[in-house]
Amino acid sequence: MYRDDLGKPKTVRLVPNLVAEVVSVTQSSVQPRSASVSSIKALSPSAQLTKQGSGNVRIWKTNTAISARNLQAANAVTLSPVFQGGGVLRALAGGVVVGFKNGTTESQAQAWASSKGYTIKERLSFGNYYLVDTPIGLTSLELANQWQASGEVVSATPNWWRQVQSK
Known part of the structure; x- marks a missing residue:
């Protein structure tokens, strides 16, 4: 759960077999894209790029569920869990x-x-x-x-x- 910009509570649901690769618009130090792909492949060797991403985000489908905590533990600084909320996919x-x-x-x-x-x-x-x-x-x-x-x-x-x- 999170709160929107008006402070209203909103619920999102984790999509455990999707991972977002983010080319940061806010971080000043970002891994090269090849490093984030390596991080994805280390977590799920058979991960496949989907057509669901846009802009500075690419969405990867994995054959196994990857928890949000596993992404943090892997220190994958350009990866985000993917959530479903408001009828669309979301990433942090x-x-x-x-x-x-x-x-x-x-x-x-x-x-x-x-x-x-x-x-x-x-x-x-x-x-x-x-x-x-x-x-x-x-x-x-x-x-x-x-x-x-x-x-x-x-x-x-x-x-x-x-x-x-x-x-």
């Missing part, structure tokens, strides 16, 4: 979108992020929202939930990659 692309109270300045937001050991990647074009630079994968979901529960921010939600569907 890195970063947390944090909403602050009106009147919070950019320097105050930066100080808050710094106190947590992170930096502000960018101020978003709507409201008083910032993208905080966090790792790809489960860590971003855990941090979003932790920050939301802390009451220190108005909202915190992972920077989800969402599968694009043609209409």
